[in-house]
Each structure stands twice: as C-alpha cells, then as structure tokens.
Amino acid sequence: MQPLAPLEGNPKLNPKAGPGSSNAAAGAAQAGSNARRASHSSSGRPDPLSTITHASASRIGPGVIPTGLRITPHDDLTPEEKAKRLAAYAAVDEHVKPQHKVIGIGSGSTVPYVVERLCQPPHNNSNSDRWYIPTGFQSKELIVKAGLNLGDVDQFPTIDVTIDGADEVDDELNAIKGGGACQLREKVLAEAATHFIIVADSRKDSKVLGHTWKQGVPIEVAPFAWAKVFVNLQKMGCENPALRMGKMKAGPVVTDNGNFVIDGVFSESYMRDPAELLHRIKMLTGVLEVGLFVGMAEAAYFGYPDGTVLARWQDGRRQKVDATKGLEIAEQGKKV
Known part of the structure; x- marks a missing residue:
C-alpha cells in the first residue's frame, strides 16, 4: 500500500518543500494578519484576532477565499421570495447604520436576503470594520460565504442590531421562533442586541400566536x-x-x-x-x-407579494416602507 501524498507547502509533511516556500507562505500570512489588526486597532474595539485564530470568515472552512453570494435576479423569484427579499432589504436600510459595528444575523428563509443586502452599497463600505454574529450553522455559513468578519457572542456580548426571521408574529410583536431549532441562540442574540428587528413575509403576520403557525x-x-x-x-x-x-x-x-x-x-x-x-x-x-419571544422586538417588517412592505413597531405604529433600494443590483443577478 502506498503512503498518502504529503500536503503541499508544509515542510514537516512534505520533505520536498523547501524552506523558502514555507517562509514565503508564513510571511504572507503574517502580513495579512498584521494588516487586519492594524485596520481594527484604531477603532478602539477589542481585536479578537490578537488572541483567537481563524476569527475571520475568510479563513474558516475548506476554502481560503470566500466564494461570495450569487444574487438571484428579482424577476426570477417567486412572489413569496420577492416579499422576503423586500422585507429584509427594508429592515437593513432602516436599522443598520454606519456606526453599528456588531451585527447579529438570525436564521430562517428570509435571513439570506439580509446578508445579501449587507453586502451591497452603501452597507458594504462599513463591513471591513464590522463583526457579524450568527445564531446557528446556517447564518454562520452565510457570513463565511460572503467573506464577512465572523465573530461570536463570547467576544461581543453587546450587539448593536440583530435581524432575524420568525415563524409567526402577533399584534404586539410577540413571536414564535424555533422552527429551525435555533431558538436558544436566537434568543441570546436578541437579548444581547440594542435593536432586535424581525423580517418575514406577510404570511407570518398574525393577530394571535398559533393562528398561522400550527406546529406548536x-x-x-x-x-x-x-x-x-x-x-x-x-x-x-x-x-x-x-x-x-x-x-x-x-x-x-x-x-x-x-x-x-x-x-x-x-x-x-x-x-x-x-x-x-x-x-x-x-x-x-x-x-x-x-x-416564545415576548416583548423583545422593536419592529417587524412584512413583505407582501404585491411588492409593498409593512413595518410594525412595538408602540403600535404601522407604516409602508420603501424597499426598492438595492433592487437594481438584485435585478441584474450580480455577485456580491
């Protein structure tokens, strides 16, 4: 039986790899690490990279380089998916500000559109100095794939904004969450956030919990x-x-x-x-x-198949919100 081929570029596992190649790779890695530390040290926030290896999404998983997010052209989506995208876009545009440096990313079918919008102008201009905290495996994969800075609530127990989906939302913005079995982490990030925002399509809007979500x-x-x-x-x-x-x-x-x-x-x-x-x-x-997320949401955004978005606030306000920003990119099906 032949031995397994040694890993390329590692002198300990590959005797044929010369010291020069190893030193060059190490130097490049160190230079990249130093550059990232320098970019974050001026912000005054804790720098997880100084103590934690692989904190950046670009260095997690089997691929070194993030693949980016492929945006499906808006016209190719079903009415339900269009509604989810519009709700997510509206919530991001209304609540994620340049000064927000720690963002919680929730779970569910609407959340990919949240990350999609965060990777578009003008929000992407702040991403190099921003950390994203996932509620579970799905949102972690989204953050990694988009090449965003991946953090954890251990590092950032206070979050500026968390945007998450919901299975059902009642008249007082109480919500049922956990259809994707992430309710514990979702609630931790919701409580840690200064602003907790829900995004969903109109089917999740309900008078009383349990009317539309029948699973319990x-x-x-x-x-x-x-x-x-x-x-x-x-x-x-x-x-x-x-x-x-x-x-x-x-x-x-x-x-x-x-x-x-x-x-x-x-x-x-x-x-x-x-x-x-x-x-x-x-x-x-x-x-x-x-x-059961009771009295936690500041606002909820519901997308409708006709292209409108309704925002409901904890104080009872209701308003239609413009959700067309960013759609010019989505309509072209660009990669971000």
Missing part, C-alpha cells in the same frame, strides 16, 4: 430530561406535544447546542398570554429555552 411552540430541552418535560407539558394542558424527529436522520432533531426540541401545541386561551405561557414552560426543570 418549540421548546429546547436537555436530552436526558425530554421524557419528563414531555409529561409535564401534558399536565400543563399542552395538546399533543411531540419530540421533533429528524429528516434524513434516524432519531430526533439535535440542535446546534446538542439538545432536543419538543413542539407543544397550546389552545388559544394560552396563546393569548404568551408571557405567562413562557414563564410556566421555562420553569420546568430540563427546559433550556422556549421559542
């Missing part, structure tokens, strides 16, 4: 305690709680934190008081987080 409240639980929590939920009056099972996988869904998810359907009488329901579920031993 996502509840993240410690794996060894799921059966006990399951029984407790039944005693509370939960209708048919279900341990969420994986697709293309034998067994239950496992969150990014290594936990299980129980989806609990509650009657409208419970859902009309989401704060009380959240408190009761959260008090059950074994429950780590509940996908």
Whole structure:
C-alpha cells in the first residue's frame, strides 16, 4: 500500500518543500494578519484576532477565499421570495447604520436576503470594520460565504442590531421562533442586541400566536430530561406535544447546542398570554429555552407579494416602507 501524498507547502509533511516556500507562505500570512489588526486597532474595539485564530470568515472552512453570494435576479423569484427579499432589504436600510459595528444575523428563509443586502452599497463600505454574529450553522455559513468578519457572542456580548426571521408574529410583536431549532441562540442574540428587528413575509403576520403557525411552540430541552418535560407539558394542558424527529436522520432533531426540541401545541386561551405561557414552560426543570419571544422586538417588517412592505413597531405604529433600494443590483443577478 502506498503512503498518502504529503500536503503541499508544509515542510514537516512534505520533505520536498523547501524552506523558502514555507517562509514565503508564513510571511504572507503574517502580513495579512498584521494588516487586519492594524485596520481594527484604531477603532478602539477589542481585536479578537490578537488572541483567537481563524476569527475571520475568510479563513474558516475548506476554502481560503470566500466564494461570495450569487444574487438571484428579482424577476426570477417567486412572489413569496420577492416579499422576503423586500422585507429584509427594508429592515437593513432602516436599522443598520454606519456606526453599528456588531451585527447579529438570525436564521430562517428570509435571513439570506439580509446578508445579501449587507453586502451591497452603501452597507458594504462599513463591513471591513464590522463583526457579524450568527445564531446557528446556517447564518454562520452565510457570513463565511460572503467573506464577512465572523465573530461570536463570547467576544461581543453587546450587539448593536440583530435581524432575524420568525415563524409567526402577533399584534404586539410577540413571536414564535424555533422552527429551525435555533431558538436558544436566537434568543441570546436578541437579548444581547440594542435593536432586535424581525423580517418575514406577510404570511407570518398574525393577530394571535398559533393562528398561522400550527406546529406548536418549540421548546429546547436537555436530552436526558425530554421524557419528563414531555409529561409535564401534558399536565400543563399542552395538546399533543411531540419530540421533533429528524429528516434524513434516524432519531430526533439535535440542535446546534446538542439538545432536543419538543413542539407543544397550546389552545388559544394560552396563546393569548404568551408571557405567562413562557414563564410556566421555562420553569420546568430540563427546559433550556422556549421559542416564545415576548416583548423583545422593536419592529417587524412584512413583505407582501404585491411588492409593498409593512413595518410594525412595538408602540403600535404601522407604516409602508420603501424597499426598492438595492433592487437594481438584485435585478441584474450580480455577485456580491
């Protein structure tokens, strides 16, 4: 059996690689690192690169160079996807300012359009001095692919703006989240943010939670305690709680934190008081987080198939928002 071929450019693994090639590669890497440190040291913010290797998205994953985001021409999208894009664009344009240096990126089908807009003018002019914090694997991949600076809430426990999707939003901007099993990390980033903004298409806009999202409240639980929590939920009056099972996988869904998810359907009488329901579920031993986001959102943006975007604010204001900025790039299907 022949031995595996040594890795190119590593003198420890490839005897044929001369010291010159190794030194050149090391020098280039060090120069790039020093340049990045210099660009961030003047901002007065902590520099994670000084202590943490691979903090930059451009150095994570199998590829050294980010591939960028390919923008689908707007006319090629379905009406629902157009609505999501417009809601995301409007939220970014209204709430992400040049002075914002730490941005939380949520999860779900609308969030790719958030990152898409952040990579377009004028927002991309601030990206070299900005850090992006993901709520899960999906948003981390988006940040990496776009070549943005990847950070973590450990480094930046205070976030300027977090923009996230939702499964359903009621009249008071309370939301159900966790359809993608990211509710724990999503709530951490929502609480850490000075401004928490929701983006969704109009199908997620509801009077009372549970009217359109029929799958139930996502509840993240410690794996060894799921059966006990399951029984407790039944005693509370939960209708048919279900341990969420994986697709293309034998067994239950496992969150990014290594936990299980129980989806609990509650009657409208419970859902009309989401704060009380959240408190009761959260008090059950074994429950780590509940996908009820109560009183957290500052505003929510809903895109409609006719091209309009409705912004609803926590104080009850409603207004139509111009979401056409950036569409000239999207309509051309450019790469950003």
